[in-house]
Amino acid sequence: MSKRIVVDPITRIEGHLRVEVIVDDNNKVTEAYTSSTLWRGLENILKGRDPRDAGFFIQRICGVCTYSHYKAGIVAVEDALGIEVPLNAKLVRTLMNAALIMHDHPVHFYHLHGLDWVDVVSALSADPAKASKDAFNYTDTPMYTGEDHLKMVQKRVADFVKKGHLGPFANAYWGHPTYKLTPEQNLIAVSHYLKALEVQRTAAQMMAIFGAKQPHPQSLTVGGVTCIMDLQSPARLGDFLFKFKEVAEFINNCYYPDVVMAGGMYAGEPSVNAGLGTANLFTHEEFQVSATEHLFESGVMMAGDVVALVTGKPFKVEDLDESKITEEATRAWYKNDAALHPYDGETDPNYTGLKKAQTVNDKGEEVETNVVKESGKYTWIKAPRYDGQPLQVGPLANIVVNYARGNERVVKVVDQFLKDTGLPIKAVASTLGRTACRMLEAKVVADNALVAFNSLIENLKVDDTTCATYKIDKTKEYKGRYIGNVPRGVLSHWVRIKNGVIENYQCVVPSTWNASPKDANGVRGPYEEALIGLPIADLSQPLEIIRVIHSFDPCIACAVHVMDTKGNEMGSYKIDPSA
Amino acid sequence: MEQTKLYQKISSRLGELEKFSPMKEDMSIAQLMDDKGISRRDFMKWAAGMTAMLSLPASFTPLMAQAAELTDRLPVVWLHMAECTGCSESLLRTDAPGIDSLIFDYISLEYHETLMAAAGWQAEHNLSNAIEKYKGKYILMVEGGIPTKNDGMYLKIGPQAHTGLSIAQEAAESAAAIFAIGTCSSFGGVQAAYPNPTGAKGLSKVTDKPVINVPGCPPSERNIVGNVLHYILFGTLPALDAYSRPKWAYGLRIHDLCERRGHFDAGEFVQEFGDEGAKKGYCLYKVGCKGPYTFNNCSREKFNQGTSWPVQAGHGCIGCSEPDFWDAMGPFEEPLGNRLYHTLYGEGADKTADKVGVALLSATAVGVAAHAAIAAVKGAPKTDES
Numbered sequence: 024m025s026k027r028i029v030v031d032p033i034t035r036i037e038g039h040l041r042v043e044v045i046v047d048d049n050n051k052v053t054e055a056y057t058s059s060t061l062w063r064g065l066e067n068i069l070k071g072r073d074p075r076d077a078g079f080f081i082q083r084i085c086g087v088c089t090y091s092h093y094k095a096g097i098v099a100v101e102d103a104l105g106i107e108v109p110l111n112a113k114l115v116r117t118l119m120n121a122a123l124i125m126h127d128h129p130v131h132f133y134h135l136h137g138l139d140w141v142d143v144v145s146a147l148s149a150d151p152a153k154a155s156k157d158a159f160n161y162t163d164t165p166m167y168t169g170e171d172h173l174k175m176v177q178k179r180v181a182d183f184v185k186k187g188h189l190g191p192f193a194n195a196y197w198g199h200p201t202y203k204l205t206p207e208q209n210l211i212a213v214s215h216y217l218k219a220l221e222v223q224r225t226a227a228q229m230m231a232i233f234g235a236k237q238p239h240p241q242s243l244t245v246g247g248v249t250c251i252m253d254l255q256s257p258a259r260l261g262d263f264l265f266k267f268k269e270v271a272e273f274i275n276n277c278y279y280p281d282v283v284m285a286g287g288m289y290a291g292e293p294s295v296n297a298g299l300g301t302a303n304l305f306t307h308e309e310f311q312v313s314a315t316e317h318l319f320e321s322g323v324m325m326a327g328d329v330v331a332l333v334t335g336k337p338f339k340v341e342d343l344d345e346s347k348i349t350e351e352a353t354r355a356w357y358k359n360d361a362a363l364h365p366y367d368g369e370t371d372p373n374y375t376g377l378k379k380a381q382t383v384n385d386k387g388e389e390v391e392t393n394v395v396k397e398s399g400k401y402t403w404i405k406a407p408r409y410d411g412q413p414l415q416v417g418p419l420a421n422i423v424v425n426y427a428r429g430n431e432r433v434v435k436v437v438d439q440f441l442k443d444t445g446l447p448i449k450a451v452a453s454t455l456g457r458t459a460c461r462m463l464e465a466k467v468v469a470d471n472a473l474v475a476f477n478s479l480i481e482n483l484k485v486d487d488t489t490c491a492t493y494k495i496d497k498t499k500e501y502k503g504r505y506i507g508n509v510p511r512g513v514l515s516h517w518v519r520i521k522n523g524v525i526e527n528y529q530c531v532v533p534s535t536w537n538a539s540p541k542d543a544n545g546v547r548g549p550y551e552e553a554l555i556g557l558p559i560a561d562l563s564q565p566l567e568i569i570r571v572i573h574s575f576d577p578c579i580a581c582a583v584h585v586m587d588t589k590g591n592e593m594g595s596y597k598i599d600p601s602a
Numbered sequence: 603m604e605q606t607k608l609y610q611k612i613s614s615r616l617g618e619l620e621k622f623s624p625m626k627e628d629m630s631i632a633q634l635m636d637d638k639g640i641s642r643r644d645f646m647k648w649a650a651g652m653t654a655m656l657s658l659p660a661s662f663t664p665l666m667a668q669a670a671e672l673t674d675r676l677p678v679v680w681l682h683m684a685e686c687t688g689c690s691e692s693l694l695r696t697d698a699p700g701i702d703s704l705i706f707d708y709i710s711l712e713y714h715e716t717l718m719a720a721a722g723w724q725a726e727h728n729l730s731n732a733i734e735k736y737k738g739k740y741i742l743m744v745e746g747g748i749p750t751k752n753d754g755m756y757l758k759i760g761p762q763a764h765t766g767l768s769i770a771q772e773a774a775e776s777a778a779a780i781f782a783i784g785t786c787s788s789f790g791g792v793q794a795a796y797p798n799p800t801g802a803k804g805l806s807k808v809t810d811k812p813v814i815n816v817p818g819c820p821p822s823e824r825n826i827v828g829n830v831l832h833y834i835l836f837g838t839l840p841a842l843d844a845y846s847r848p849k850w851a852y853g854l855r856i857h858d859l860c861e862r863r864g865h866f867d868a869g870e871f872v873q874e875f876g877d878e879g880a881k882k883g884y885c886l887y888k889v890g891c892k893g894p895y896t897f898n899n900c901s902r903e904k905f906n907q908g909t910s911w912p913v914q915a916g917h918g919c920i921g922c923s924e925p926d927f928w929d930a931m932g933p934f935e936e937p938l939g940n941r942l943y944h945t946l947y948g949e950g951a952d953k954t955a956d957k958v959g960v961a962l963l964s965a966t967a968v969g970v971a972a973h974a975a976i977a978a979v980k981g982a983p984k985t986d987e988s
Binding site: 029030031032033034035036037038039041060061062063064065067068072073075076079080083084085086087089130134135138175179188190191192193194195196220223224227228231232233234235236237238239240241242244246247248249250251252253255372374377382384385392393487488489490491492563565569580 | 685691719876
């Protein structure tokens with residue numbers, strides 16, 4: 024007899040997300056539904072506005088990947104107006120992007136995803152002296168793992184737990200059978216959890232040096248950047264450099280070895296060494312570090328080629344063909360069911376509600392609950408498809424595709440990581456692999472982003488322009504776009520300008536690809552596919568589900584957007600107030 | 603003496619609070635500071651700073667210190683509505699090992715979706731337990747606008763899929779004090795901009811209980827912490843302006859204390875981004891700075907531990923702590939007088955800049971008039987001052 028579990032809210036993410044699964048008699052997941060439960064309608068709000076304001080509005084899609092949509096909104100308009108941005112501005116934007124990745128990925132690993140891997144309570148029974156020695160198993164240069172430091176951390180946690188009032192740590196999954204770290208390893212991770220709270224402030228300051236503030240920086244403008252005075256100050260540049268080094272040190276000496284440690288311990292755990300989900304991978308060029316060079320390259324790999332890569336067979340990486348991208352809303356709460364080409368798409372809300380069913384609650388009892396209609400519409404996220412197939416985006420796609428492309432900077436860290444963990448390359452194709460690739464992406468940035476800093480210093484010696492001049496001709500029509508790779512994967516923004524104002528604006532967001540619902544053919548999106556076959560030890564404590572979903576780093580406020588990829592004829596859509 | 607009365611009022615308030623038992627039995631703030639290496643002298647320095655920030659006389663510093671030490675009496679429930687999590691991120695930026703962050707370590711955070719370990723049923727129970735157990739005693743902080751159209755169906759949370767609207771209303775009902783954190787929760791925010799597809803509203807529009815608005819997109823962590831302290835000190839709403847914003851934080855315009863104000867007065871302006879004026883740090887009014895119309899303390903407090911703020915980074919203020927700023931302050935890179943574009947007020951794109959024209963100093967006049975008008979609005983919530 025199958026049973027159903029609802030996890031809502033999925034916490035420790037950005038946005039509002041519900042996951043429902045059906046399990047069989049062996050408590051293995053046989054079907055999954057991911058449902059976004061908030062709709063805001065931002066693209067519609069942009070219509071009729073000054074194109075120069077697009078970046079400011081659209082930045083408010085998300086305060087976690089706070090810079091990504093700002094930059095995308097500005098660049099899309101620049102592309103439309105045919106503006107060539109000065110090199111100084113491009114490089115400053117890269118440095119701000121580095122600050123974002125170096126903030127976002129560690130915060131995700133420690134503060135959002137960390138409690139899925141680390142049993143805080145177990146750290147109480149650790150031997151700090153042994154833990155301090157153990158830390159050398161994962162790096163020659165561990166940090167914040169001295170015996171005295173670990174003792175202090177342990178005392179802090181013990182004092183907290185002793186009070187019996189756990190606040191944000193209350194009612195969680197401590198002691199769950201799928202926690203695999205030793206008490207000593209848990210203690211090391213808890214020490215880094217606390218340290219990461221401090222380091223993320225420094226990473227945020229890196230962004231604020233050129234960006235005014237973080238979250239929601241405010242120094243990009245159509246044509247360039249406004250922070251010319253900060254660029255003229257050696258003190259400000261030096262501030263950035265030293266904060267960068269401090270955060271990079273944390274990534275190399277804490278984040279990297281912690282993932283190596285988890286990789287070793289979790290390699291035999293069935294709930295995390297599968298779950299690749301959708302195996303079609305997509306990434307895009309990003310991180311310009313000089314006039315001619317980017318850190319990451321573009322590419323699409325369909326499932327067969329990914330399998331060939333990890334099994335040592337010949338494979339190919341394709342270039343993106345944008346005409347193959349479509350979207351549909353068969354299973355999403357919008358009116359148009361037909362699988363239309365995006366530029367014909369409409370976005371009239373059509374909320375069809377939930378239904379009653381028995382589900383397993385946190386006491387293991389079956390209770391009547393509001394659940395999604397499995398054969399109907401069930402989310403505010405539409406289903407993007409490429410050549411009719413779903414695509415997975417994000418650090419796993421970025422690292423695997425760049426590895427396949429032979430990108431030297433990526434190959435180097437991947438090979439080192441596999442050597443350090445003793446894992447085979449096929450281990451990448453899993454929940455654990457997704458989490459590891461996020462760390463590897465942060466490491467590639469931490470190891471190489473100063474190339475952009477040095478390029479900037481060299482260029483400032485001969486050129487102090489930060490903004491291109493331009494004019495918006497109100498009698499002309501413009502169209503343009505941004506496509507790039509942001510912390511959660513491939514992001515694109517598309518804009519049309521007419522009469523000097525925004526005629527239409529669309530976003531195709533990483534979490535839209537990954538949190539996609541099923542399509543008309545019943546093909547699941549990547550989150551859903553990754554859950555199929557997942558064993559759940561205790562239905563009342565579905566930690567395994569949360570761990571798989573967190574490995575994608577959901578950003579759901581971002582995902583709930585209508586999309587159009589054609590660029591030339593953006594879909595006309597309207598909001599029906601009576602819907 | 604007004605001051606003496608106020609001093610006595612706060613003292614008795616803190617005395618009462620002290621009678622409540624702390625949430626966490628074993629450790630006092632003093633002990634926590636010890637752990638973190640903060641001396642009593644550092645602490646008093648911080649308390650003096652906070653006292654000044656809240657515009658209280660220096661003699662109130664010991665009370666401020668006492669209030670900080672009493673934060674352990676406060677359970678906090680933090681809800682996420684239609685939002686981007688930027689306000690939560692801002693909260694995470696409180697500086698360590700500063701006392702600000704200790705206070706947030708120390709407050710008992712009963713429910714916060716971005717940070718809490720529990721999910722699903724477990725999370726929902728944490729919320730209902732907190733509301734029941736601390737009825738009338740907890741502080742409610744809400745991030746995000748509230749979708750109200752079609753009975754709030756655009757946001758549903760929890761295994762039983764309650765609307766965000768009903769969850770916020772219920773949590774507000776039993777709260778001791780309510781803070782709308784950020785512009786979305788204060789005034790509806792970006793999703794409430796024209797044409798407001800989901801009928802998003804500020805928290806104060808969906809509950810009868812008094813709401814303190816702490817707007818900003820996002821507000822600085824100091825404004826968030828300062829308001830909690832203010833509540834502990836007074837036990838009542840702080841003095842508020844017509845938009846229910848605490849005057850201590852939102853009483854002055856950005857323009858009043860702007861580091862580029864001298865250039866405004868001297869008539870030295872950036873004409874376009876990246877020009878010679880920009881390199882010299884001239885005033886940003888002509889490239890759209892809304893500092894003259896915006897009430898906030900950014901020019902004093904800055905962001906990210908004083909790293910910078912928009913005007914320092916060469917971009918004008920966009921007015922993000924003002925009601926409906928998304929519609930009222932755009933285009934963000936044009937002076938308000940040059941408004942050309944479709945907005946809430948229906949201006950068309952065919953209008954040209956020449957028809958409008960703006961005298962430089964009229965900005966000041968407009969700002970002053972705005973301030974006067976705001977101060978004169980009647981029907982503001984009852985506060986300590988009124």
